[in-house]
Amino acid sequence: MTDILIVEDNKELANLLCDFLRMENYTVSVAESGEKALSLYEKYGARLVVLDIMLPGMDGFAVCRKIREESNTPILIVSAKTGKEDKLNGLTLGADDYIEKPYDIDIMLAKISGIFKRRYGVDEYVCGDLRINKATRTVYKNDVQLEMTAKEFDLLSLLVENKGKALSKEYLFNQIWGSDSFSEQQTLTVHIKWLRQKIEEDPKNPEKILTVWGVGYKYESI
Amino acid sequence: MTDILIVEDNKELANLLCDFLRMENYTVSVAESGEKALSLYEKYGARLVVLDIMLPGMDGFAVCRKIREESNTPILIVSAKTGKEDKLNGLTLGADDYIEKPYDIDIMLAKISGIFKRRYGVDEYVCGDLRINKATRTVYKNDVQLEMTAKEFDLLSLLVENKGKALSKEYLFNQIWGSDSFSEQQTLTVHIKWLRQKIEEDPKNPEKILTVWGVGYKYESI
DNA sequence: CTCGCACTTACACCGTTTGAAAGGATAAAT
DNA sequence: ATTTATCCTTTCAAACGGTGTAAGTGCGAG
Numbered sequence: 001m002t003d004i005l006i007v008e009d010n011k012e013l014a015n016l017l018c019d020f021l022r023m024e025n026y027t028v029s030v031a032e033s034g035e036k037a038l039s040l041y042e043k044y045g046a047r048l049v050v051l052d053i054m055l056p057g058m059d060g061f062a063v064c065r066k067i068r069e070e071s072n073t074p075i076l077i078v079s080a081k082t083g084k085e086d087k088l089n090g091l092t093l094g095a096d097d098y099i100e101k102p103y104d105i106d107i108m109l110a111k112i113s114g115i116f117k118r119r120y121g122v123d124e125y126v127c128g129d130l131r132i133n134k135a136t137r138t139v140y141k142n143d144v145q146l147e148m149t150a151k152e153f154d155l156l157s158l159l160v161e162n163k164g165k166a167l168s169k170e171y172l173f174n175q176i177w178g179s180d181s182f183s184e185q186q187t188l189t190v191h192i193k194w195l196r197q198k199i200e201e202d203p204k205n206p207e208k209i210l211t212v213w214g215v216g217y218k219y220e221s222i
Numbered sequence: 223m224t225d226i227l228i229v230e231d232n233k234e235l236a237n238l239l240c241d242f243l244r245m246e247n248y249t250v251s252v253a254e255s256g257e258k259a260l261s262l263y264e265k266y267g268a269r270l271v272v273l274d275i276m277l278p279g280m281d282g283f284a285v286c287r288k289i290r291e292e293s294n295t296p297i298l299i300v301s302a303k304t305g306k307e308d309k310l311n312g313l314t315l316g317a318d319d320y321i322e323k324p325y326d327i328d329i330m331l332a333k334i335s336g337i338f339k340r341r342y343g344v345d346e347y348v349c350g351d352l353r354i355n356k357a358t359r360t361v362y363k364n365d366v367q368l369e370m371t372a373k374e375f376d377l378l379s380l381l382v383e384n385k386g387k388a389l390s391k392e393y394l395f396n397q398i399w400g401s402d403s404f405s406e407q408q409t410l411t412v413h414i415k416w417l418r419q420k421i422e423e424d425p426k427n428p429e430k431i432l433t434v435w436g437v438g439y440k441y442e443s444i
Numbered sequence: 445c446t447c448g449c450a451c452t453t454a455c456a457c458c459g460t461t462t463g464a465a466a467g468g469a470t471a472a473a474t
Numbered sequence: 475a476t477t478t479a480t481c482c483t484t485t486c487a488a489a490c491g492g493t494g495t496a497a498g499t500g501c502g503a504g
Contacts, residue, residue, distance in 0.1 A: 371491085371492055371493085372492080373492080373493075374492095408494075408495065408496075409493080409494055409495080412493085412494075412495090413493090435502070435503080436503095
């Protein structure tokens with residue numbers, strides 16, 4: 001998964017920001033259009049999307065809406081207009097923050113680092129009787145450590161990060177396996193099953209990882 | 223726990239914001255100084271702190287740092303200064319967002335609602351006694367959850383999003399089933415019936431999903 | 445009153461989910 | 475290099491629940 005997906009049709013600007021971000025050790029990819037952005041996002045996922053609103057073709061708001069439909073991935077809106085409507089629009093669509101163009105690169109970097117800290121800097125997610133530590137990649141249930149394989153841990157993390165949100169099977173698969181294979185469905189469901197056996201009191205009647213029929217799965221919101 | 227703790231020494235301004243927030247059904251409390259803010263926070267907690275930086279005595283940055291030491295409660299910084307230094311300071315201390323004084327009340331409300339959405343996953347349509355959450359794909363009627371199938375949920379969402387508007391059967395079918403099949407009519411009406419059985423008090427005399435003769439259906443506008 | 449549209453009901457089909465288990469791949473150990 | 479163990483992928487069959495179809499009934503408009 002890429003750290004940051006930059007959506008910006010001005011190549012020069014995109015490359016500049018890209019360089020700065022790479023100096024801070026983020027992995028970065030760039031899309032010049034809304035369509036490209038969505039296809040990159042579908043395929044490889046991203047931990048943050050820096051999204052210019054003024055794009056040729058599909059505009060930034062549409063991209064924002066699409067991404068929000070399937071996940072809570074943080075979105076930082078970049079807008080040239082100073083109009084209040086753009087900001088309001090972005091915020092109500094679920095963007096995490098916005099910045100005006102032209103922006104000061106230091107402010108941009110500070111905002112980005114802030115978003116990462118807030119969202120991913122939390123080493124430990126606590127959900128009911130589970131404690132999930134992303135830094136050490138360990139999971140504790142009532143202070144007893146559960147052994148997790150790599151895929152199991154990634155899957156659990158993804159579900160917990162989007163706690164409460166129904167995530168489509170397709171999204172889950174693409175985020176963890178990177179792109180589409182043939183019998184993706186089965187592979188995912190098998191891993192879900194193993195996860196449930198490890199974390200649920202009664203794996204037959206799951207109370208943490210819930211099935212959303214016709215869609216996918218979600219982690220209980222409480 | 224209070225929803226929002228406003229830290230602001232200008233009483234007039236604080237009360238104005240307070241009123242607007244209460245109109246949006248948040249519970250609000252106000253502190254006029256940093257010390258007061260911390261003691262209120264210790265005692266009652268808060269789901270969001272709106273923090274003015276310029277305070278008599280202990281300044282906002284100190285309050286921000288203190289709160290961050292013990293929790294990840296979201297913090298929205300308010301500052302009169304336009305200097306870049308302030309923004310950087312606030313963001314690197316772990317504040318979630320930043321707004322400049324004087325601020326537009328709409329932007330402020332949007333930012334606050336955005337923080338709540340992101341952090342607490344509150345993103346729902348409320349219509350009478352129904353609460354529909356698209357992210358979690360859940361429907362509550364008077365705080366009791368209703369089980370919905372995928373198609374039922376999609377159909378209800380579509381109707382509620384266009385609350386009050388009469389939608390043609392053809393439109394409804396195309397939006398949810400993607401394209402036209404032969405006996406689309408029946409299929410749709412059957413699903414409407416199931417929906418009514420779940421959400422209406424008296425499915426025989428629907429008051430929510432109303433039939434528009436010769437056209438289709440609409441969701442009651444109230 | 446009559447016609448046509450909407451509603452109801454029941455049933456059969458099909459897709460999704462689930463569980464168990466075997467075969468492959470990969471990494472660690474000897 | 476070979477063995478061993480662990481993890482990942484794939485497959486299959488069975489059960490469940492959702493979905494669509496069709497026929498009969500009811501109801502509103504003109």
